[in-house]
Amino acid sequence: MDLPAFKDLSFYEIYPNSFYDSDGDGFGDLKGIESKLPYVQSLGFNAIWLNPIYDSPFLDGGYDVRDPFKVSPRFGTNEDLVRLVQKAHELGIRIFLDLIPGHMSVQCPDFLASGEAKPNDKWDLFVWNDNPWDTPAPYRWISGYFNRHGCFMVNFFAHQPAINYGFKEVKYPWQLSYKKTQKGRKYLESIMKFWLDKGVDGFRVDMADSLVKGDDDKEATIWLWQQIKADLAAEGYKDFYMTSEWSNPEQSLKAGFSSDFVLDHWNNFSHKLFREREVESKEPLLHAFDANLWDLFKKDLLWRIASSEKEGGRLSIISGNHDTCRIADYLDDEELKLAYFFILTMPGVPYIYFGDELGLKTNRDLLSFEGGYQRTGSRTPMRWDSSKNAGFSQADRTFLPTNEGELTVEEAEKDSNSLLHLIRELNELRKNEEDLRGNDFALLEEPLSYRRGDLKAFINLKEEPIKVKGSVLFAIGQPEEQNGIVIIKKHEAVLIRE
Numbered sequence: 001m002d003l004p005a006f007k008d009l010s011f012y013e014i015y016p017n018s019f020y021d022s023d024g025d026g027f028g029d030l031k032g033i034e035s036k037l038p039y040v041q042s043l044g045f046n047a048i049w050l051n052p053i054y055d056s057p058f059l060d061g062g063y064d065v066r067d068p069f070k071v072s073p074r075f076g077t078n079e080d081l082v083r084l085v086q087k088a089h090e091l092g093i094r095i096f097l098d099l100i101p102g103h104m105s106v107q108c109p110d111f112l113a114s115g116e117a118k119p120n121d122k123w124d125l126f127v128w129n130d131n132p133w134d135t136p137a138p139y140r141w142i143s144g145y146f147n148r149h150g151c152f153m154v155n156f157f158a159h160q161p162a163i164n165y166g167f168k169e170v171k172y173p174w175q176l177s178y179k180k181t182q183k184g185r186k187y188l189e190s191i192m193k194f195w196l197d198k199g200v201d202g203f204r205v206d207m208a209d210s211l212v213k214g215d216d217d218k219e220a221t222i223w224l225w226q227q228i229k230a231d232l233a234a235e236g237y238k239d240f241y242m243t244s245e246w247s248n249p250e251q252s253l254k255a256g257f258s259s260d261f262v263l264d265h266w267n268n269f270s271h272k273l274f275r276e277r278e279v280e281s282k283e284p285l286l287h288a289f290d291a292n293l294w295d296l297f298k299k300d301l302l303w304r305i306a307s308s309e310k311e312g313g314r315l316s317i318i319s320g321n322h323d324t325c326r327i328a329d330y331l332d333d334e335e336l337k338l339a340y341f342f343i344l345t346m347p348g349v350p351y352i353y354f355g356d357e358l359g360l361k362t363n364r365d366l367l368s369f370e371g372g373y374q375r376t377g378s379r380t381p382m383r384w385d386s387s388k389n390a391g392f393s394q395a396d397r398t399f400l401p402t403n404e405g406e407l408t409v410e411e412a413e414k415d416s417n418s419l420l421h422l423i424r425e426l427n428e429l430r431k432n433e434e435d436l437r438g439n440d441f442a443l444l445e446e447p448l449s450y451r452r453g454d455l456k457a458f459i460n461l462k463e464e465p466i467k468v469k470g471s472v473l474f475a476i477g478q479p480e481e482q483n484g485i486v487i488i489k490k491h492e493a494v495l496i497r498e
């Protein structure tokens with residue numbers, strides 16, 4: 001089956017631990033995901049982003065990679081992944097892996113070799129200084145665990161040693177210039193080529209802006225990604241895509257990424273629209289209109305749209321992900337429908353987190369598990385049906401409990417007004433309307449309205465009704481039509497063809 005181009009993709013994010021357990025050990029796995037591919041396809045998603053599936057001690061949910069060339073036995077085997085990719089392709093679904101370029105696990109054999117007392121060919125693969133008693137700011141250093149005379153730098157947690165891509169400015173003898181060192185770059189390229197050879201279609205790239213150290217303006221990291229893309233293209237690896245966890249399209253798309261995430265940062269448009277109350281006492285715009293919030297929303301939205309157009313890439317608006325509290329924590333059922341109308345009618349390549357189609361909420365009472373901390377409650381298992389463990393697993397105990405009492409797929413399928421059905425309809429609409437998959441966009445006057453080619457989208461955030469001319473193509477709520485005029489009341493949404 002022909003696979004869709006990047007601009008035509010709609011992604012479904014799967015946290016492998018949590019989706020479907022095929023072998024009864026309490027954890028989800030690749031065979032479980034394979035068995036549910038028809039479900040993903042039925043929702044209209046034609047791409048899947050898999051959170052890390054690599055061999056790992058799971059001190060950070062798999063983002064601490066022990067062997068980047070091996071699937072974790074918890075999830076299956078490399079052969080299981082190849083089969084999953086093949087089955088997905090047969091259904092017209094592309095597969096993205098989570099690429100973790102900045103660090104490995106302290107248990108990674110390559111890192112352990114770098115910590116040996118005697119110099120070897122791994123010594124400069126990770127960032128080490130030359131003095132176990134010296135921890136120069138502003139970096140995070142760990143000392144005293146290895147015989148090597150020095151400290152190693154970590155990229156985030158203490159168990160995540162930083163891969164060495166060099167420094168923007170060399171100040172110490174132990175530092176390498178980012179333009180002179182290639183070992184980290186070639187290491188990352190070998191990982192990418194390994195999985196591309198297995199048939200995967202691309203990568204969502206974790207902490208994509210964090211590679212070159214001392215690089216405040218990110219120019220060195222942009223250069224590095226450009227070199228990586230050029231190196232791979234020279235070896236014949238041209239037909240793959242990457243979405244960056246960067247949240248700055250001006251930088252990431254210049255670096256060569258296909259799209260850039262609009263992360264849930266407090267100062268960006270998606271936070272103002274979906275989650276504002278997490279930071280301030282104000283409600284998100286989809287709950288209550290606020291003129292100041294609207295101005296902040298517009299400024300950030302227009303900058304990101306203009307940046308993506310300038311660099312020839314795309315935005316990726318997300319409903320949430322494994323690192324954020326679920327969107328249903330902040331919006332009621334009707335407001336959630338408006339949120340998905342927005343996500344799936346805006347320009348770019350959207351990402352929807354598994355279970356968000358059910359309106360699942362964050363379980364905030366759970367203790368941290370595998371480095372999840374406050375994120376743990378958004379990683380609970382999928383709810384499929386009324387059977388044991390909500391159909392997720394036959395195990396007597398699952399790695400995290402399912403959200404007891406919340407909606408299941410079985411129940412949502414039976415309710416024609418459910419969020420699940422709405423997302424299915426919006427994906428179908430996006431598939432059928434070329435204008436919704438293009439880059440043509442203009443923000444219109446009424447909050448919130450915008451033009452997409454020959455289409456206009458209206459989400460009424462205010463008390464006063466909006467009156468527009470046109471033919472209704474899709475609607476949320478019950479807008480009235482009188483003599484060719486469509487009347488859109490508060491918290492109704494309409495897509496109109498001019």
